[in-house]
Amino acid sequence: MPTVRLTVSDGDAEVRARVLALDLADDVTENAGAAVVDADLVVLAVPVGAMGAVAAEIAGELSPGAVVSDVGSVKEKVLNALMAALPGVIVIPAHPVAGTEKSGPDAGFASLFTGRWCILTPPAEVEAWQTERLADFWRLLGAKVETMDAAHHDRVLAVTSHLPHLIAYSIVGTASDLETVTQGEVIKFSAGGFRDFTRIAASDPVMWRDVFLNNREAVLETLGRFTEDLTALQRAIRWGEGDTLEALFTRTREIRRGIIDEGQDIDTADFGRPH
Amino acid sequence: MPTVRLTVSDGDAEVRARVLALDLADDVTENAGAAVVDADLVVLAVPVGAMGAVAAEIAGELSPGAVVSDVGSVKEKVLNALMAALPGVIVIPAHPVAGTEKSGPDAGFASLFTGRWCILTPPAEVEAWQTERLADFWRLLGAKVETMDAAHHDRVLAVTSHLPHLIAYSIVGTASDLETVTQGEVIKFSAGGFRDFTRIAASDPVMWRDVFLNNREAVLETLGRFTEDLTALQRAIRWGEGDTLEALFTRTREIRRGIIDEGQDIDTADFGRPH
Numbered sequence A, B: 001m002p003t004v005r006l007t008v009s010d011g012d013a014e015v016r017a018r019v020l021a022l023d024l025a026d027d028v029t030e031n032a033g034a035a036v037v038d039a040d041l042v043v044l045a046v047p048v049g050a051m052g053a054v055a056a057e058i059a060g061e062l063s064p065g066a067v068v069s070d071v072g073s074v075k076e077k078v079l080n081a082l083m084a085a086l087p088g089v090i091v092i093p094a095h096p097v098a099g100t101e102k103s104g105p106d107a108g109f110a111s112l113f114t115g116r117w118c119i120l121t122p123p124a125e126v127e128a129w130q131t132e133r134l135a136d137f138w139r140l141l142g143a144k145v146e147t148m149d150a151a152h153h154d155r156v157l158a159v160t161s162h163l164p165h166l167i168a169y170s171i172v173g174t175a176s177d178l179e180t181v182t183q184g185e186v187i188k189f190s191a192g193g194f195r196d197f198t199r200i201a202a203s204d205p206v207m208w209r210d211v212f213l214n215n216r217e218a219v220l221e222t223l224g225r226f227t228e229d230l231t232a233l234q235r236a237i238r239w240g241e242g243d244t245l246e247a248l249f250t251r252t253r254e255i256r257r258g259i260i261d262e263g264q265d266i267d268t269a270d271f272g273r274p275h
């Protein structure tokens, strides 16, 4: 493996101190521009709504031939923002579909990307070998790589990530606002299923605000489908249609089996939580 | 501790053989009536819609003074069914708020109830010492005990368990039915949040059909509140109201902190799933 030198940039002095204490990087800079001097690869890891501004900050310091990528959860708007801020630069957006509800320098760990997918959404003008080089970078981190169109990425992730987060945030909000059931009761009896939703509803508020603001169309479309299906289920409950309910509840087991077979979750009961 | 003798009854020969192989009981019977002869405490553990019929089956074999309880996820309809089938019998419904997405004799484990709440919903005519005796039984299994009115139980569990399951089943159904995103893509990129929902959507279809059929009013009411709140969120996304989104996403973190402080979930990232 070639020698790699890693520079991290963060505007917050406490975060920079933590990055150094955890030995996450060779160098740490306050200024984003200073961090990209001489870099072959620049990876932006900021909320998707901040990508354009950060790209503009580094534009003047990039070396010729440098590749600019990112890890944002939305791709079409980010691709457009990066291309607009960095004319003539090789831009290859990326999204590692991995992470937890925690953020900040202490939330990372070495095996975070192992066996997870990283999606690359190169624009048409990027040459295949450039994309392949970035793919190899992610493979070295343990990820599997898939390439697709940015707009398709946004439709896929609207289903597998954005809608689940929206629904989790929403149900947790609803549960804490009821008159007939106290918040204390919701907390005490959360092991009945509710606590599963609170994990992703504890994710970073700014990151998720930006996701919804920047993938509006796909999220609203998927949400429309979901509420249609939920309305049908509501009707089945109201009219006591047991067969409809049982048929859906049987069908949904298959997709979990697929996820376990594909290595994207474990088969241990209750996510292996200790009891 | 007094000597306890445990008899299990199940209509399925394979299940009975498994119960014996796992040494879960002293005796195993095919016939429910045979199992309750001389029993001090009878616990019905069948889908809530089957409680009345099983109670009728055992009615003639109960000893005088025997207490009949259950573990059903719905309480008002079950209480009514048991009281109707067992006139003159001491009926104290119970619901241990614990369990996983798995069922059958292999799904149990010794620490399942440790630190979890068990809710008792005794009717007015049951004497306090009788309820306390059942509470002690559950405490010996490691549970904490709370007593409440059956109707209130059903409203609380509609929020902390039934609505989460309904929504999980619904979103998993929606995700497997889209035209623009394949089921293979949903499975591959499920680590973005979706996979969390598939756990509870893999729960037993008959058990959950019966829950919704027997707690219809409370589920529909809570579902109404949820869809109202989700509609407001949808509107905030459509109109780009970032502050509304961020405020909700910040508020929802607190309830998770409460759940962790109360020992109902772990604070380890991603439920401690291996990466």
Ligand SMILES: NC(=O)c1ccc[n+]([C@@H]2O[C@H](COP(=O)([O-])OP(=O)(O)OC[C@H]3O[C@@H](n4cnc5c(N)ncnc54)[C@H](OP(=O)(O)O)[C@@H]3O)[C@@H](O)[C@H]2O)c1
Residues within 6 Å of the ligand: A009, A010, A011, A012, A015, A045, A046, A047, A048, A050, A053, A054, A071, A072, A073, A074, A095, A096, A097, A098, A099, A100, A101, A102, A103, A104, A105, A204, A207, A211
């Ligand atoms: N967390 C996940 O599970 C996950 C998974 C896949 C993709 N992503 C994507 O990864 C990106 C980063 O998320 P993360 O979880 O790594 O978050 P994080 O640990 O909280 O890091 C966010 C970084 O962005 C900086 N930042 C915040 N607002 C900024 C602004 N307006 N201008 C410039 N910098 C700003 C922060 O700087 P300060 O330290 O100064 O605040 C910090 O360095 C996001 O685009 C997110 O969508 C996250």
Ligand SMILES: NC(=O)c1ccc[n+]([C@@H]2O[C@H](COP(=O)([O-])OP(=O)(O)OC[C@H]3O[C@@H](n4cnc5c(N)ncnc54)[C@H](OP(=O)(O)O)[C@@H]3O)[C@@H](O)[C@H]2O)c1
Residues within 6 Å of the ligand: B009, B010, B011, B012, B015, B045, B046, B047, B048, B050, B053, B054, B071, B072, B073, B074, B095, B096, B097, B098, B099, B100, B101, B102, B103, B104, B105, B204, B207, B211
């Ligand atoms: N699983 C959980 O997480 C959980 C948590 C709290 C409460 N509960 C409640 O506990 C009860 C049992 O659930 P479980 O998870 O223990 O299910 P389980 O392991 O699948 O056991 C269900 C039992 O009910 C029997 N049964 C099914 N249909 C029946 C019918 N029509 N008439 C008579 N017996 C019937 C089954 O007999 P065969 O073996 O012959 O099929 C089996 O013995 C349910 O009321 C559920 O709401 C479950």
